Amino acid sequence: MTSAPASVRHVAESAPPVRTRPDARSVPHWRNVVWLIPALAVLAVFVYWPLLQNLVFSFLKWNIYSGAQTFVGGQNYMELATDPIFRKALLNNVWYAAISIVFQVFGALLLAAIIESVKSERLRKAFRSIYFIPSAISLTVAGLLFYFIYQPQTGMLDTFLTNLGLGQYAQAWLGHENTAIFAIVAMSQWQGFGYSVLLFSVALQRIPLELYEAAAIDGIGPIRRFLSISMPLVREMTSLMMIVTISGAFQVFNEVMVMTSGGPNNSSQVLGTWLYHAGFITNDFGYAAAIGVAIFVITLILAALQLWVSHRKRVEW
Amino acid sequence: MRKTKMISVSAAVAAAALLLTGCTSSSNSAVSADVAGKPDYSGSISILTAFAGKPMDPYFQNLIAAYKAEHPGVSINLSQETDDNAVKDKEKVLIASQSLPDIYFSYAGNWGQNFAENGLAADLSSAIAPSTSWGQTFGAGALNAFKYDGKYYGVPLYNDAKFMGYNKAIFQKLGLAVPSSFDALISDCSAIKAAGYTPIAFGNKDGWPGLHYLQQLFAYNVPRATIDADLVPKTATWTDPGYITAMKQFTELVTKCTGDGSNSNGVTYTTAQQQQQSGKAAMYYQELIEFDSVNTDGSQLNKDGLGIFPLPAPANAAGDAKTLEAAPEGYMINSKSKNAALALDFMKFATSTKNASVLSSPPYGQPSAVIGAVTTSTSSAAVAAGSDAVNKAPSTLVWLDTASVPSVGDAWVSASEGLVSGDLTPDAALKAVQAASEKAK
Numbered sequence: 179m180t181s182a183p184a185s186v187r188h189v190a191e192s193a194p195p196v197r198t199r200p201d202a203r204s205v206p207h208w209r210n211v212v213w214l215i216p217a218l219a220v221l222a223v224f225v226y227w228p229l230l231q232n233l234v235f236s237f238l239k240w241n242i243y244s245g246a247q248t249f250v251g252g253q254n255y256m257e258l259a260t261d262p263i264f265r266k267a268l269l270n271n272v273w274y275a276a277i278s279i280v281f282q283v284f285g286a287l288l289l290a291a292i293i294e295s296v297k298s299e300r301l302r303k304a305f306r307s308i309y310f311i312p313s314a315i316s317l318t319v320a321g322l323l324f325y326f327i328y329q330p331q332t333g334m335l336d337t338f339l340t341n342l343g344l345g346q347y348a349q350a351w352l353g354h355e356n357t358a359i360f361a362i363v364a365m366s367q368w369q370g371f372g373y374s375v376l377l378f379s380v381a382l383q384r385i386p387l388e389l390y391e392a393a394a395i396d397g398i399g400p401i402r403r404f405l406s407i408s409m410p411l412v413r414e415m416t417s418l419m420m421i422v423t424i425s426g427a428f429q430v431f432n433e434v435m436v437m438t439s440g441g442p443n444n445s446s447q448v449l450g451t452w453l454y455h456a457g458f459i460t461n462d463f464g465y466a467a468a469i470g471v472a473i474f475v476i477t478l479i480l481a482a483l484q485l486w487v488s489h490r491k492r493v494e495w
Numbered sequence: 496m497r498k499t500k501m502i503s504v505s506a507a508v509a510a511a512a513l514l515l516t517g518c519t520s521s522s523n524s525a526v527s528a529d530v531a532g533k534p535d536y537s538g539s540i541s542i543l544t545a546f547a548g549k550p551m552d553p554y555f556q557n558l559i560a561a562y563k564a565e566h567p568g569v570s571i572n573l574s575q576e577t578d579d580n581a582v583k584d585k586e587k588v589l590i591a592s593q594s595l596p597d598i599y600f601s602y603a604g605n606w607g608q609n610f611a612e613n614g615l616a617a618d619l620s621s622a623i624a625p626s627t628s629w630g631q632t633f634g635a636g637a638l639n640a641f642k643y644d645g646k647y648y649g650v651p652l653y654n655d656a657k658f659m660g661y662n663k664a665i666f667q668k669l670g671l672a673v674p675s676s677f678d679a680l681i682s683d684c685s686a687i688k689a690a691g692y693t694p695i696a697f698g699n700k701d702g703w704p705g706l707h708y709l710q711q712l713f714a715y716n717v718p719r720a721t722i723d724a725d726l727v728p729k730t731a732t733w734t735d736p737g738y739i740t741a742m743k744q745f746t747e748l749v750t751k752c753t754g755d756g757s758n759s760n761g762v763t764y765t766t767a768q769q770q771q772q773s774g775k776a777a778m779y780y781q782e783l784i785e786f787d788s789v790n791t792d793g794s795q796l797n798k799d800g801l802g803i804f805p806l807p808a809p810a811n812a813a814g815d816a817k818t819l820e821a822a823p824e825g826y827m828i829n830s831k832s833k834n835a836a837l838a839l840d841f842m843k844f845a846t847s848t849k850n851a852s853v854l855s856s857p858p859y860g861q862p863s864a865v866i867g868a869v870t871t872s873t874s875s876a877a878v879a880a881g882s883d884a885v886n887k888a889p890s891t892l893v894w895l896d897t898a899s900v901p902s903v904g905d906a907w908v909s910a911s912e913g914l915v916s917g918d919l920t921p922d923a924a925l926k927a928v929q930a931a932s933e934k935a936k
Contacts, residue, residue, distance in 0.1 A: 242591045243613035329766070330758035350761025353700070355918045441702060442760040442912035443919060458584050460902040463591070 229474065235467035242463060254468035264469065267447040270359045274366070274448065275427035281367040283419045286374030287412065291404050293375065294382045306379055309372035317369060321436030324365040328352050328437075355445035358438050362446060366433055370426075374419055381415035382408060417488030424484070425477050449473045528617040528828060528835030538834040539570035540841060541596035543589070545582040545824070547575035550788060550858035557853075562844050569837065572596070579703070590615065597832040598842065601649055603640035603822040604893040605726075605900055611643040616827040617835055620647045629843060634886060637823040637864035640893070649825040650842045651864035653854060656783045656821030656885045657707050659807075660790075660877070663800035665692055665777040673802070677715075677744060677809040684752035687777045693754035696776035698767035700760060703896055705911030706904075707820065708748065708780060708806070710895035712741035714818040715808040719890065722814075726898050728935040733928050737813050742921035744809060746914050752778075757917045772796050780806065783821075783881040787860025790877060801877050805884065819888035822897070823864050855882075906931035 236255070239248045258264055293305045312320065327334045328351040336348035351361035385408065393403050409416070431450035434440060440447035440455060447455065449469060457466035544555050552575055559571045574596065576582040582600055589595045595615060601607040610616040623630045624647050625638055633651055641649025659680075661673070669690055674680040684694035699705045713722060717737035724730040754776065755762050771779035774795030781789065790801040808816035826845075828838045844850065851868035854861045855878065862869045862882035869882040885891070896904035906928045913919025919927075 241613070242587060243609045243615060245593075245613075328761065330755050330761045350755065350758030353758050353761030354916050355913075439701070441700075441909070442916050443909045445918075455905075458587055459905050461587070462902070 232467050232470050232474075235464055236471045238464040238467075240463040242461060250464065254465045257465060258468050258472060263444045263447055263452060264449075264472075266444065267449050267452040270446065270448045271428050271430070273359060274363050274430055275424045277360075277363050278367065278370070278423045278427050279420060282370050282374045282423050283416060286371055286419070287378045287409070287416065288404075289371075290375045290378035290382055291408050294379055295400065306376055309375045311372065312369050313371075313373040313376075315369065317366075317432040318436050320365060320369045321362075321433045324361075324368075325352065325437050328361055352438050352446075353442060355443055358442060358446040359448075362433055362437050365437070366430070369433075374423075377419065378412060378415060381412040385411045414488060417484060421481055421484040421488075424480050428473060428477050428480070449476075528830050528832045530617050530619060530828060530835045530839045531621050532836040534837040534840040535834060536566040536837070537568040538837050539572065540598060540832070540834050540838050541572040542574065542841075543582070543585065543596045543599040544573070544575045544826075545578045545600040547577045547581070551861075554854060554859055554861075558845055558850060561850075562841055565844075571841070576600075579701075595829045595831075597829050597834060597838040598826050599829065600824070601641070601827045602824055602894075602897040603649070603651075604898040605904075606897045607641055607649055607825075607827065608643050610827055611641075611646070611648040614830055616648045617830045617832065618646045618648060619650065619828065619839070622839055623647050623650060629846075632846065632848075632866060633864050634866055636886075636891060637825075640823050641825055641827075649827050650846060651823035651825040652846065653784060653825075653861035654821065654823045654864050654882060654885045655862075656819055656881060656888075656891070657711060657780060658783060658803040658805060658881055658884070659695075659778050660771065660781050660786065661778045661802050661804070662771070662774060662776070662796060663802045665690075665774070665799065666802070673804045674807045677807050680807050681747060681751055684748075693770055693776040694752040694778060695748070695754075696767035696770035696779040697749065697753040697755065697759045698762035698764045699912065699915050700763045702908035702912045703894075704764050704767075704780070705745070705749075705915055706895045706907055707782075708745050709741060709907065709911060710892060710898075711806045711820040712744050712809075713738060713814070713895070714820060714892045715812040715814045715816055716741040716744075717814045719815055719818065719892075722892070725932070726903075728900055728903065728932055731903075731932045731936075733925060733932055738925055739921045740809075740812075742910075742914055742924060746917075746921070749915050757915060759915050760912050774799055783878065783885065784861050786877040786881065787857045787875055790875065803877055803881055803884075815890060817888065818890045818892050819885065820894065821885050821888065821891040822893040825864070900935050902931045902935050903928060 237249055237251060239250045239253075240246070289309070293302055293309075296302050296305065315323075328336075330336055330348070330350040330353065333351075335351065339345060339348045349357065351357050389407050389411075390403055393407060398406070429450060430448050431454070434446055434448050434451045435454070438446045440451040444452075449472065453466050453469040453473065456462045456469060542555065542559075546552055546555055555573055555575065559573055563569055563571065574585075576585045583606075586595070586599060589599075601610060601616075607616075621627070623633070623638065625631065625633075625635055630638060630647070634654070637651035637654060638647060641647060641651060665687070666672070669686055671683050671686065674683050687694040697704065717735045721735045721737075725733050725735075749759060750756055753759055754770070767776070767779060768781070768785070768789050770776040771781075772789050772791070772794045779789070786801065786803075790797050805819055826842060828835055828842070832838055846863070846865050848865060848868060851863035851865035852873045853859070855863045855869045855874045857875055860875060860878050862874065862878050862885070869879055871879045874882070892898070895907050898904075899907065910919060910924035910927060914921065914924055
């Protein structure tokens with residue numbers, strides 16, 4: 179047995195103790211779980227318990243005036259299946275989602291790519307700000323603003339159409355069954371578009387410039403570069419935006435309430451406003467709870483589907 | 496295996512539902528608040544009004560200040576919401592959370608009936624029935640509007656009714672007299688339109704302005720007994736041809752008399768008010784309680800002069816041409832109030848002749864239900880005339896949306912919107928109402 183040289187011994191004795199990360203396997207499992215308990219408790223009380231309660235309410239007929247609650251089994255769900263306005267509301271949500279995907283996902287990605295291709299940094303910043311400003315306005319305010327824009331005769335849109343010689347198209351955009359929901363969706367695109375553009379801009383900025391430079395050297399044009407480099411490399415952001423946009427489209431409420439309250443003749447009802455309507459207008463809180471469950475199931479399925487698809491097609495570089 | 500698991504999960508959910516609900520119904524026990532006791536002037540009460548916003552919100556604030564000056568030990572918590580949806584939503588949330596205030600706003604008709612029948616409102620018969628000294632200060636019609644199952648549940652604060660308000664200067668300029676029939680009204684619209692004015696300002700964004708026309712036209716075209724039966728789901732059929740006739744008259748009026756016609760669903764009620772206020776519209780079908788807020792000092796309407804007349808009845812209509820669409824609005828006392836006697840004392844104070852006169856005067860212009868509070872010296876000429884017409888009307892009919900059960904009232908709101916836009920025929924509208932009424936049985 180030989181001892182270490184003095185110099186080595188000196189170094190070993192004077193060096194500070196090296197802090198090593200404890201082996202995760204050596205920490206008792208329950209100690210990790212303890213730190214999660216507060217968050218879990220908050221979630222349980224404010225998210226999962228109301229969800230469970232809502233599920234229970236959906237099996238009841240509930241007279242809020244008398245407080246009487248009667249178990250009616252699946253009657254509210256049977257009613258849901260045969261309710262034409264529920265189907266109309268669902269269809270409106272689908273329209274909302276489809277149009278939002280076109281504008282707020284693919285349209286925003288395209289615009290973000292155009293903005294990011296501008297040479298001047300100052301101009302890029304200016305464009306991002308210009309497109310983002312509507313997103314800084316609350317939905318309620320934007321709804322009221324567009325309500326005035328859509329006013330028949332005196333509204334800005336109809337005045338604009340009339341001045342262009344297109345007066346025959348001027349109408350009460352929010353007052354007719356075939357235009358009300360699309361007028362609301364249009365406002366929503368205006369309001370949410372800039373936010374999506376900003377997120378896509380950030381995602382595009384993360385793509386290494388070398389890829390574009392190499393493609394340019396190979397003679398690949400800007401459209402092909404967008405399709406073959408930008409789009410695949412922002413796929414995760416695109417997937418995230420799809421989830422957010424679709425989930426948002428199925429939870430839409432404020433803009434519809436402010437602009438039409440679901441009218442005229444329930445033509446612009448969406449699931450959220452039809453839930454409110456069932457509960458607060460017709461006093462059918464059990465049925466409203468059933469609509470709530472339907473919204474939850476739809477958004478859960480869509481989110482799970484989106485996550486699954488995006489996970490399968492993940493691109494790394 | 497998976498199927499068995501699914502069945503087990505479904506059974507567990509159903510069992511949980513049964514356990515959580517107890518499989519039985521619970522109800523608000525009808526506790527009778529002690530309204531006849533001696534008020535505790537060191538107690539506290541809470542009030543929910545429908546007077547939020549200008550010019551109404553100072554009324555209750557001033558009232559409370561005056562009451563507290565007389566009873567310094569009293570504590571009053573005031574909460575105010577705007578009329579219609581805001582106050583309705585607030586009350587439903589308060590009911591569900593069992594936290595209704597001691598004094599709360601109520602419409603007459605089915606709205607108030609829900610409070611009365613479900614033990615949420617105190618029976619005030621011993622204090623306010625027509626035979627009592629306080630009851631004798633109110634008009635009988637106003638008191639009866641809150642009478643359910645032979646008992647009096649509400650304190651009527653002010654009367655409301657629907658009238659066609661017209662611009663006297665425009666009528667005079669065009670040589671028009673107050674139309675004597677519905678056909679004459681339609682005929683006048685052409686002359687007014689030709690002169691460059693909007694004949695009738697109309698904004699139906701919320702659906703209920705159209706209902707006000709419909710209910711008055713129903714009163715004219717459908718026998719009263721039929722209407723009364725149709726407002727109760729158990730006896731309702733909604734098959735009288737008068738309803739179709741009334742809806743056709745309504746669509747004719749929208750097409751020939753309003754400025755925006757089928758676009759009127761895109762116009763708010765307040766926008767229509769402004770058209771009348773600025774002198775651009777010759778007429779506007781409005782509530783009595785709106786007269787003073789539209790006919791304001793300095794407005795063109797004020798310069799031109801505001802006149803009123805009931806919506807003219809069609810000739811030879813099958814209903815009652817003398818019925819006026821009208822309903823008081825009032826306040827109820829929570830049946831579970833711990834200070835019900837104090838709450839009642841406050842409402843007596845609110846309906847004293849002095850305070851009733853203040854309520855009936857500009858800028859509030861809410862014609863009090865208290866006899867003698869509305870005179871030409873205390874109220875504007877239009878409010879006084881409207882109040883007089885309400886008092887003289889041989890019969891009145893409550894608003895369609897508050898007279899019906901909510902689902903039927905809502906079906907009528909949708910019908911009103913569909914009729915205005917032209918997307919719904921009167922037959923289709925009535926079928927939708929029949930379906931809603933059938934479901935409500």
